[in-house]
Each structure stands twice: as structure tokens, then as C-alpha cells.
Amino acid sequence: MKLGYYPGCALEGSSKDYSMSLARVFKEIGLELEPIKDWNCCGASAAHSTNHKLALALPYRNLAMATEQGLTELFVPCPFCSKTLINTNQEIQDARYKMQDGNYDGTVKIINSVDIFTRLMDKIQSKIDPARLKGLKVACYYGCLLVRPPKLLKYDDPEQPTSMDEVVKKLGAEPVDWEFKIECCGGGFTVCNEDAVLELSNKTLEDAQENGAQAIIVACQMCQINLDMRQKAIEKKYGVSYNMPIIYLPQLIGLAMGIEPKELGLNLHFVDTSSVVSRPAEAGQRTTHNK
Numbered sequence: 001m002k003l004g005y006y007p008g009c010a011l012e013g014s015s016k017d018y019s020m021s022l023a024r025v026f027k028e029i030g031l032e033l034e035p036i037k038d039w040n041c042c043g044a045s046a047a048h049s050t051n052h053k054l055a056l057a058l059p060y061r062n063l064a065m066a067t068e069q070g071l072t073e074l075f076v077p078c079p080f081c082s083k084t085l086i087n088t089n090q091e092i093q094d095a096r097y098k099m100q101d102g103n104y105d106g107t108v109k110i111i112n113s114v115d116i117f118t119r120l121m122d123k124i125q126s127k128i129d130p131a132r133l134k135g136l137k138v139a140c141y142y143g144c145l146l147v148r149p150p151k152l153l154k155y156d157d158p159e160q161p162t163s164m165d166e167v168v169k170k171l172g173a174e175p176v177d178w179e180f181k182i183e184c185c186g187g188g189f190t191v192c193n194e195d196a197v198l199e200l201s202n203k204t205l206e207d208a209q210e211n212g213a214q215a216i217i218v219a220c221q222m223c224q225i226n227l228d229m230r231q232k233a234i235e236k237k238y239g240v241s242y243n244m245p246i247i248y249l250p251q252l253i254g255l256a257m258g259i260e261p262k263e264l265g266l267n268l269h270f271v272d273t274s275s276v277v278s279r280p281a282e283a284g285q286r287t288t289h290n291k
Contacts (some may be wrong), residue, residue: 003116004071004108006062008081015221017265020230021250022077022113028254033075036066044080059088064104077113079145086110088204095101105144112155113145113219114163117249121170129254130172133237136276139173139213139253140164142175143206143223144184151287158182164249168217169255172200180204185226194230201226202234205242214278216251229270235278245273248278252276 005224008079017022026033043173063085066074071155081102089106117124141160150158163183185204186197208216218224228246236242246269254264261277 001030002032002034003070003111004074004082006036006039006042006074006076007035008044008078008087010078010221014225016220017251017268018077018224018248020263020265021248021254024259025124025250025254025257028127028257028259029120030119031123034069034071036062036071036074037069038065040079041046042084044046044078044084054232056088056091059085060092060104063088063106063108064210066108067104067124071108071133072107073111075113075116076112077219079112080222080264082110082112083145083149083153083199090152091204099161113249114142114146114167114279115155116268117167117253117277119161121167123256124253125170128171128253128255129258130170132256132258133172136169136172137176137212137214138177138247139178139208139211140168140181141208141216141217141218141223141227142182143218143220144182144187146219147182164217164219167249168252173252176208176211176213178207178213185223187222187226190222190230191225194233197226198230198234201230202238202240203271205231205234205244208241209242209244213244215273217247217249219249231271243271243275245269245271245276245277247273 007019040058040064042062043055063200063287074085076085089108093169098123147156147158147161158162160181168175180203183204184200186200190197216227224246231242231244251264251266255277266277
């Protein structure tokens with residue numbers, strides 16, 4: 001089984017652990033990713049504030065090349081990139097933004113990093129042992145871009161999303177009920193306004209901890225970076241202690257499959273993940289699949 005793939009810039013650099021876990025889990029279930037050849041940055045983080053036509057041209061090129069490869073669907077793990085590509089599909093329907101040197105018609109379907117696992121859950125469940133994650137309480141963190149803006153993305157409930165929670169339940173873990181599941185962590189302000197990021201991320205960590213979460217599950221590399229890399233700075237500034245592992249959804253799936261933590265990039269995190277990683281070993285259930 002093959003699926004078109006747009007990795008985006010972060011998964012090729014600062015979020016290697018996200019990329020590693022996706023590749024390993026997909027290998028386990030026999031899904032082959034076909035990247036867009038010669039893909040380029042979609043401009044999600046800055047292009048829209050610089051030049052609107054450039055902000056369309058960058059993602060348009062990727063979508064047009066996907067069509068040339070015969071790809072009708074694209075898996076896009078980054079919510080920033082996913083929103084940008086979906087927005088481009090919509091905007092090029094407007095005659096004002098038609099590209100002069102292309103005939104792409106905006107029909108490539110974009111699949112986000114929760115939807116792909118929802119679709120593949122039958123295959124995933126055939127590879128996991130729910131006992132590995134039994135009793136693990138986690139906060140499913142959607143952040144601000146996975147389900148919003150709703151009129152554009154049309155995915156899940158923008159106020160009370162449940163798609164990630166459902167995946168987590170089927171893995172054997174227990175999602176907690178908490179209020180900050182769709183709140184912003186500060187996103188791209190991590191460079192230009194660190195104080196805002198620390199404040200927003202602290203509120204997220206605090207709410208997760210107060211509601212009994214032992215880890216936060218994410219499907220966005222920016223959320224993971226802010227909550228993981230900045231956690232020590234948050235603890236120092238606010239005089240608190242969290243020691244809260246921030247785990248990518250495919251990393252949790254990999255653990256439920258019995259895949260070795262290093263193969264999932266769990267050793268690359270800033271916050272120690274042993275409280276989550278050690279659970280399969282305690283249950284005596286870990287088995288690495290090589291099919």
C-alpha cells in the first residue's frame with residue numbers, strides 16, 4: 001500500500017523523532033510513503049505575512065508536482081503545512097489567485113496525522129497488545145491548528161474534538177478529560193516571544209497534570225517542541241515541577257506495538273520518557289515485530 005507524502009521542513013530537521021516514529025510504525029503495518037519529488041517549503045510559518053502570492057505559489061508547486069506523480073492523496077503530518085496546503089486548494093479556485101504557469105485544479109486531498117491512524121486502525125490493532133498501555137492516563141493535545149479553522153479544515157469538532165482520544169483508547173491507554181486540549185501552546189512565537197510561549201505552555205502542562213495525565217500526546221511538532229524543550233524553563237520561571245513526557249501519537253502507537261523506544265526516537269526528547277517507555281517492560285509484553 002502506497003500513500004503520497006509531504007514531510008515538510010521540520011520533520012527533516014528539528015523533529016527527527018516524529019519522522020522516525022512515523023516511518024517505523026508505517027513499516028510495521030506495510031504502508032509505503034511516496035514523497036513528492038523535489039518538494040519545497042510550503043511557507044507555512046512566514047510566507048503569508050510577507051507576500052500573499054508567494055504564500056500560495058510555494059504550496060501550489062508541491063500540490064502540482066503531486067498531481068504530476070499521480071498522487072490523489074497526501075499525508076501531511078505537520079498541522080501548519082496541512083492547513084497551508086488545504087487553504088491553497090481552496091484559494092486557487094478564486095480567479096484572482098490562478099497561477100499563470102500551471103493547471104493544478106486543487107483536488108489533491110490532504111490527510112492529517114490523526115486521520116491517517118484513524119483510517120489504519122484495523123491494521124494497527126492487529127499489531128498491538130492493549131495490555132502494554134493499560135492504566136496509562138494521557139492528555140490528547142490537539143492544539144490550535146489540527147481542527148481549526150473549522151470552515152477550512154472540516155475535521156472533527158473544533159471545540160470538543162475526539163478523534164485522537166478514540167485512537168488512544170483503542171491502543172489501550174486512557175485519555176483524560178481536560179480543558180486545554182485545543183488551546184494554543186504559543187506555536188511560532190517560540191523565537192520572537194518566548195515569554196508568551198512559556199505562559200501558554202505552562203497553562204497547558206498545569207491543566208494536564210491537574211487532571212491526572214501521565215503524559216501529553218501530540219500530533220504537531222511545534223506543540224511537542226514548546227512543551228518538551230521549554231519545560232525546564234517553564235518549571236524554573238513558575239516554580240513548578242511537571243516532568244511530563246510529551247509523546248507523539250505514532251510513538252505511542254509504536255510502544256503499543258512493542259517497538260523498541262530508540263527506533264521511535266523516544267531517546268531524543270528533553271523530558272525523560274522512561275515513565276511511559278518502561279510500562280511495556282513491566283508488563284512483560286514487549287515484542288519487536290519484523291514482518
